[in-house]
Amino acid sequence: MRRLRLERLANPQLLALVGVLAINWLLFPSFFNVTWQDGRFFGSFIDVLNRGAPVAILAIGMTGVIATKGVDLSVGAIMAVCGAVAATMVVAGYPAPIAVIAALAVGLACGLWNGFLVAVLDIQPIVATLVLMVAGRGIAQLITEGSIVTFNDPSLIFVGTGSFLGFPMAAVIAVVLMVLVTLLVRRTAIGLFIQAIGVNRAAASLAGIHSRMLLMLVYALSGLCAAIAGVVVAADIRGADANNAGLWLELDAILAVVIGGTSLLGGRFSIPMAVLGALIIQAMNTGILVSGFPPEFNLVVKAGMIILILLLQSPYAALPFKRRPAASNKSASS
Amino acid sequence: MADGQYVLEARGVIKIFGSQTALDSVDFGLRRGEVHALLGENGAGKSTLIKILTGAYQPDGGQVLVDGQPVTLDNPLHAQTHGIGTVYQEVNLLPNRSVAENLYLGHQPTRFGLVDHRKMERDARVLLTRYGLDLDPGSELGSHSVAVQQIVAIARAVQLSGKVLILDEPTASLDRNEVERLFEVIGDLKRAGLAIIFITHFLDQVFAIADRVTVLRNGKLVETQVLDALSRTDVVRLMLGKDIAFSGATDLEPENPTTDVLLQFSGYGRKNGVAPFDLTIHKGEVIGVAGLLGSGRTEMARIMFGADPADQGSLRVNDKPASVRNTTDAISLGFGFCPEDRKAEGILGDLSVRENIIIALQGKLGWFKALNRDEQLEIAGRFGESMDIRAASLDMPVKLLSGGNQQKVILSRWLATDPAFLILDEPTRGIDVGAHAEIVRTINRLRDDGMAMVVISSELDEVVAYSSRIVVMRDREMVAELRGKNINPGVIVQAIANNPDEATP
Numbered sequence: 001m002r003r004l005r006l007e008r009l010a011n012p013q014l015l016a017l018v019g020v021l022a023i024n025w026l027l028f029p030s031f032f033n034v035t036w037q038d039g040r041f042f043g044s045f046i047d048v049l050n051r052g053a054p055v056a057i058l059a060i061g062m063t064g065v066i067a068t069k070g071v072d073l074s075v076g077a078i079m080a081v082c083g084a085v086a087a088t089m090v091v092a093g094y095p096a097p098i099a100v101i102a103a104l105a106v107g108l109a110c111g112l113w114n115g116f117l118v119a120v121l122d123i124q125p126i127v128a129t130l131v132l133m134v135a136g137r138g139i140a141q142l143i144t145e146g147s148i149v150t151f152n153d154p155s156l157i158f159v160g161t162g163s164f165l166g167f168p169m170a171a172v173i174a175v176v177l178m179v180l181v182t183l184l185v186r187r188t189a190i191g192l193f194i195q196a197i198g199v200n201r202a203a204a205s206l207a208g209i210h211s212r213m214l215l216m217l218v219y220a221l222s223g224l225c226a227a228i229a230g231v232v233v234a235a236d237i238r239g240a241d242a243n244n245a246g247l248w249l250e251l252d253a254i255l256a257v258v259i260g261g262t263s264l265l266g267g268r269f270s271i272p273m274a275v276l277g278a279l280i281i282q283a284m285n286t287g288i289l290v291s292g293f294p295p296e297f298n299l300v301v302k303a304g305m306i307i308l309i310l311l312l313q314s315p316y317a318a319l320p321f322k323r324r325p326a327a328s329n330k331s332a333s334s
Numbered sequence: 335m336a337d338g339q340y341v342l343e344a345r346g347v348i349k350i351f352g353s354q355t356a357l358d359s360v361d362f363g364l365r366r367g368e369v370h371a372l373l374g375e376n377g378a379g380k381s382t383l384i385k386i387l388t389g390a391y392q393p394d395g396g397q398v399l400v401d402g403q404p405v406t407l408d409n410p411l412h413a414q415t416h417g418i419g420t421v422y423q424e425v426n427l428l429p430n431r432s433v434a435e436n437l438y439l440g441h442q443p444t445r446f447g448l449v450d451h452r453k454m455e456r457d458a459r460v461l462l463t464r465y466g467l468d469l470d471p472g473s474e475l476g477s478h479s480v481a482v483q484q485i486v487a488i489a490r491a492v493q494l495s496g497k498v499l500i501l502d503e504p505t506a507s508l509d510r511n512e513v514e515r516l517f518e519v520i521g522d523l524k525r526a527g528l529a530i531i532f533i534t535h536f537l538d539q540v541f542a543i544a545d546r547v548t549v550l551r552n553g554k555l556v557e558t559q560v561l562d563a564l565s566r567t568d569v570v571r572l573m574l575g576k577d578i579a580f581s582g583a584t585d586l587e588p589e590n591p592t593t594d595v596l597l598q599f600s601g602y603g604r605k606n607g608v609a610p611f612d613l614t615i616h617k618g619e620v621i622g623v624a625g626l627l628g629s630g631r632t633e634m635a636r637i638m639f640g641a642d643p644a645d646q647g648s649l650r651v652n653d654k655p656a657s658v659r660n661t662t663d664a665i666s667l668g669f670g671f672c673p674e675d676r677k678a679e680g681i682l683g684d685l686s687v688r689e690n691i692i693i694a695l696q697g698k699l700g701w702f703k704a705l706n707r708d709e710q711l712e713i714a715g716r717f718g719e720s721m722d723i724r725a726a727s728l729d730m731p732v733k734l735l736s737g738g739n740q741q742k743v744i745l746s747r748w749l750a751t752d753p754a755f756l757i758l759d760e761p762t763r764g765i766d767v768g769a770h771a772e773i774v775r776t777i778n779r780l781r782d783d784g785m786a787m788v789v790i791s792s793e794l795d796e797v798v799a800y801s802s803r804i805v806v807m808r809d810r811e812m813v814a815e816l817r818g819k820n821i822n823p824g825v826i827v828q829a830i831a832n833n834p835d836e837a838t839p
Contacts, residue, residue, distance in 0.1 A: 189696045189704040196693055199682045206641060206679055207747065208665040208697035267684040 012312040013260060013276045020283045020305065021045075027291035040163035044290055052282030053170035054079075054229040054246075058253035059260070059274040060174075060181050061111075061225030064218035066257050068198045069266030070118060070125035072219065075253055077136025078110045078226035079246030083234030084143040087151050096156040104227045110136070111223020112216060119215035133250070140242035150239035160235025170232045174275065177228065181221070182271045191269075194218060198266025256281055259309055280309065341366050341401060341529040342387060342418065342498045348395030349382050356382040359396065360555045362548055364498060369520060369530045371544035371561070373573055378550040380533055384500055387531075388420050389413040417497025421487045421504055429476030429483075434458035436475050437490050465489050465519050481512030485519055492523060499523065500531045503764070505539060509792060517543050537566055537767075549573055573767060593617045594652075596754060596786045599638070601647035607633045610647050611812040613805065615755070615786045620777065622801030623790040624826045630810035631790045632674055635757045638788065639671040640664040665698055667755075670748030674759040674790070676737065680744045683733035687725050688714040690732045690743050695750045717746035722772055738769020745776065755786045762796060774800060794823040806830055 024031045024044070034043035058075050065072045082103040089099035110132055117128035151157075162169040185191035196204040197211050205211050229249070234240045259277035262269040284305050288298045340363040349357040357379045364370050374380045385391040387398060389407030397404045400416045407413045410420065427436045434455045435442075442449045443457065458471035465485050475483055484504055491499055501520070505513045520543060524530060532544060540547060541561065549556040549572040556572050564572075593616045603610035608630045615621055625631045636642045640658035649656050651667055658664045664671070673679040682690050691714040692705055699705070705713070714728045721742040725735055732743055741761060748756055758777070762770045777789060777800050791797045797804060804821055806814040806829040814829040 187704065188702050189699070190701050192689060192693070192696060192704075193701070195685060196682050196689075199684045200678075202679045203673075203682055204693070206639075206661055206671060206673060207682075207694045208662050209693070210662065 011261070011273075012309070013273050013280070016259070016309045016312060017276060017280050017283065020280055020287060024283060024287035024291065027287065031287075031290065036166065039166065040168070041166045044286060046168065048279065048282050048286045049171040050168035051286065052279050053168070053174040054233050055249055055252045055256055055281060056174040056275045056278035057177060057225050057229040057232065058249060059256040059278045060178055060271055061218075061222035062250075062253045062257050063260070063262055063269050063271050063274040064181075064185070064194055065125070065222045066254070066262050066264060067194045067266055067269035068215060068218055069201075069264075070215070070218070071129065071254060071264070072114060072222045072226075073126065073129040073250050074110065074114060074132035074136055075222060075226035075229070076246035076248060076250040077133045077140070078107055078223055079230030079233060079249065080140035080240075080242050081110065081136050081143065082107045082227040082230035083240040083245045084140040084149065084242055086156065086231050087149040087234050087240035088143055090151045090153040090156050091149055096153050099153075099156065100159070100231055103231050104224060107223045107225075107227020107230065108220055109223070110226070111220040114223065115216035115219030118219060119212040137242060140240070140245070144240055144242045146242075148239050148241045152238070156231075156235050157238055158235070160232050160237070170236065173228065173232060177225070178271060178275050185271070190214070190217070195267055195269065198269075252278070252281055255306065259306070339363075339365055340399065343399040343402075344383065344387060344393075344396065345399060346396035347383070347386055347393045347398070349379075349386060349391060350394050356553050357386070357393075358553045360550065360553070362387075362555070362558070364529045364531060365546075366529050367524055367527045368545040369524055369532050369543050371540040371547040372531055372533045372550070373540065373547055373569065374550035374556075378573075379553040380550055381502070382553075383550065384420070384502060384531070384533065387413070388418060388500060414495045417495045418500065419491030419495030419498065420500040420502065421484065421491050423503040427475055427483060427487055427490070429474070431475060432472050433462070433469065433475050433478070433486055434471035436486055437461060437471075437493065439490075441494075461489055461493065462486075465522075466515075479512065481508050481515055484508065484512075484516060488516075488519060488523075492528065496528070498529045498531070500533075502533050504532075505534055505536065513539065537569060540569070541566065570767060593619070593784075596652065598650040598653075599647065600649075602637065602644050602649060603646050604633075604637050604642060604644050605646075607637055607642055607810070608807075609811040611805075613812070613815075615788070617754075617786055618781055618784040619802045620781050620787045620789055620800050622797035622804040622821075623788060623807060624792075624794065624797055624804055625807030625830055629807040629830075631807050632759055633810065634807065634812070635671065635673075635759050635788065635790060638664075639669055639757055641671070662697075665694065665751065668751075668753050669755050669757065670694070670751060670753040671757045672741070672744050672748065672759060672761055674763070676740055676744065681732050681740050684731050686729045687718070687723065687732050687735070687743055688728040691717055691746045691750055694747045698751055713750055714746075717750060721746050721749075721776065736766065736769070738765035738772075741765055741773060742769065745773065749780075753785065756780070756788075758787065758789045760790055760792065762791065762793065794826055797826070798823060 021031070028044070031044045034041050034046060062072055062075065085106050086099045086103040089102055090096055114129050114132060117123045117131070118125050159169055159173070164172045185194065193204070193209050193214050196207070196209055197214055201211055230246060233245055256277035257274045258264065259280055260270055260273035260275070262274060284302050285298070288301055293301065342364040344360060344362040346359045346361060347357055348355070348359055360379065360383060362383060372380050372383070382391065386393050388410045389412050390410055398407060399405065405416060407416065428439070437458050438454050443453045444450055445453070455471040462469060462471065467482060467485060469478065469482070475486060488499065505516060508516060520530060520532070534540060544561050546558060547561050547564065547569065548558040549569070551573065595614055596617045597615040599611065599613045601610040601612065611634070613621070623631050623634065633642070637644050638658070640660045640663050643659050649658060656667055658667065677683070682693065688710050692710045695713070696705055711728065717723070718725065718728060723742045723746065724739050732740060735743065745761070761773050765773070774796065777787065781787065781800065789797065789801065798821055801821060804816040804826060805812050806816065806826060808830060816825060816829065
């Protein structure tokens with residue numbers, strides 16, 4: 001079994017990340033140079049970890065949603081709302097922990113709202129979450145009263161720009177969240193149930209799985225992750241920008257999940273792979289920037305790379321590299 | 335027997351998928367004006383042979399001949415131009431378009447470059463009358479029964495090709511009357527000189543309609559024979575390559591009145607579902623449910639299991655009042671339910687055999703008492719062995735298994751929850767003979783172990799074989815409860831048909 005685990009490391013996602021990083025290194029030889037300064041690491045690679053963190057955090061929540069055959073378009077807007085809540089509260093004089101808890105509670109509430117629409121009212125996820133995607137930005141603007149709310153609270157700023165053991169705080173939060181959520185779904189039966197609902201909700205319900213409660217859970221988790229990402233981004237720029245915070249990030253998060261090998265048709269999912277997907281996206285962004293391509297090329301190059309990665313994942317492309325399942329599992333036959 | 339006699343012939347056809355030989359030098363000849371049954375267990379190579387004969391696959395060796403001439407069939411459309419038409423189990427038509435449009439789609443009669451709807455409907459009416467159908471060609475196809483749709487599909491295939499008709503399990507979703515009707519149509523076509531290949535799992539139907547039979551096993555031709563020369567046992571032996579004993583149909587033990595009552599449904603029903611019914615079920619009892627499709631059999635099962643909860647009446651379990659408002663309630667009372675539509679409501683296709691087996695047990699344990707991998711493997715392995723589930727690995731997706739093995743997986747799923755009461759809706763529909771026998775054996779074994787069961791089946795012989803009592807459904811109402819001597823197909827058919835309005839349309 002251990003040996004199989006090692007084989008699994010040679011998956012398309014890891015190959016793609018290594019490939020992207022290798023290209024970055026070729027174009028920009030000092031890409032991997034990491035220096036120690038003021039008690040923390042600096043360098044392009046560390047920058048990838050730091051900048052990739054918000055999308056990685058979104059992707060953690062998005063994975064569960066997509067695994068149930070759903071999608072959450074509202075996460076970018078929820079980021080803006082929660083960033084706005086945290087910022088206005090510290091500006092109003094509340095201590096940072098209270099502001100953060102309030103922001104997370106708002107994110108959770110937004111997620112539960114999405115879950116309610118999808119699980120109880122049976123609205124298609126793409127439409128249900130579109131409601132908050134559009135309305136969320138309006139709500140964020142109402143909270144910030146149309147301006148960019150800036151703040152100087154050091155403990156809140158620490159969440160976005162601080163460091164832990166030399167690593168950027170945002171990346172540390174993403175990794176801790178990834179580990180916690182992965183443990184939550186894999187050490188309990190929740191992960192299996194999520195897959196069962198994604199594969200065949202009717203059959204899962206007949207097998208006695210509470211599909212409504214689980215759907216509420218995954219959307220609530222997605223909302224919570226969006227809130228965390230929103231606070232991190234707000235803390236990073238020391239302000240809440242209702243118009244631009246998290247703009248289009250829902251699409252990056254969906255892309256990260258898909259690059260991570262979770263099908264939009266639901267079913268099998270992997271949270272660590274989705275986080276890896278977010279890193280691949282950020283490594284490309286950073287690579288294009290540091291390699292000195294004209295910025296106009298960025299989106300085109302990125303699109304090309306994404307097509308390549310998705311091709312790598314296609315069952316047809318992967319066929320020659322895969323071992324026959326029958327050969328490796330002889331012992332299990334009955 | 336000159337070659338010229340064959341309308342369609344496969345000579346030494348070989349097909350290889352990866353390392354597996356799906357067809358190994360198979361010869362097959364089809365004569366004009368015959369119904370030729372193609373038999374074999376799942377995986378024997380029936381569908382591969384059909385796909386080669388219709389041009390969906392290209393053979394890796396051997397050749398296909400039409401009227402004695404070697405041909406290369408590039409695709410099913412090309413095969414159609416050679417006169418070879420196919421009708422599949424699931425009707426491949428457009429249910430939201432009219433009957434006439436479905437008949438003529440792709441070659442509609444035109445006038446001034448526009449579709450001539452009047453002519454099309456006129457032609458369609460003439461065509462349909464020939465098939466004994468008196469219906470409005472302008473009506474939506476989806477508004478008719480599956481049997482009618484099936485006949486429309488046949489009419490279309492014959493119209494387009496007209497020499498060879500391949501019927502791939504056309505009767506799988508039809509009830510008895512509809513099958514008879516379909517057989518009349520097939521008989522007419524045969525007399526008109528069409529060559530027909532008929533694939534089915536039902537031996538009764540083979541003996542009712544086929545002239546010759548070809549049996550495949552493990553990709554090899556076992557035998558082609560005139561059917562008159564064979565008995566049922568011969569055919570089964572050819573298919574399985576061994577003798578199998580069907581569990582005795584008559585040596586049923588008398589109903590044992592001393593066993594404890596498990597369930598008492600009284601006045602139980604649901605508006606727009608099933609009229610209120612009373613039913614008492616003892617431990618170790620199999621209640622067979624007979625009735626035509628649409629008679630309310632499945633609806634009754636879903637009400638019992640809480641999938642569509644009852645809105646009237648009461649239930650007592652072990653002589654204590656109980657309520658089943660949803661499936662979770664039912665499962666916690668020790669109920670289990672194998673639905674009729676395996677694919678849509680039974681299996682979790684992309685998940686592994688192991689996960690499919692433990693899912694209901696895990697659902698019962700809840701979110702936080704997760705079975706670990708070893709426990710899952712132990713449970714899945716135990717049932718894989720006792721139910722004889724043929725899977726290369728317990729970790730392979732269940733959708734890759736054959737229908738019979740999928741059914742065994744779903745049965746195992748419920749047995750893993752250690753149920754007191756199992757509801758099986760058409761547990762043997764559309765599965766191969768081997769798996770069929772295995773499931774019947776399991777039902778008998780579970781009954782002897784004291785489990786209570788409700789088994790819905792259209793196979794009367796089968797229901798009779800394992801039921802302690804039989805209830806008959808008609809028009810969404812329980813109309814009869816048969817016991818003792820009355821448990822025989824004759825009485826059941828009478829009970830089902832005991833209504834003048836129910837006569838064949």
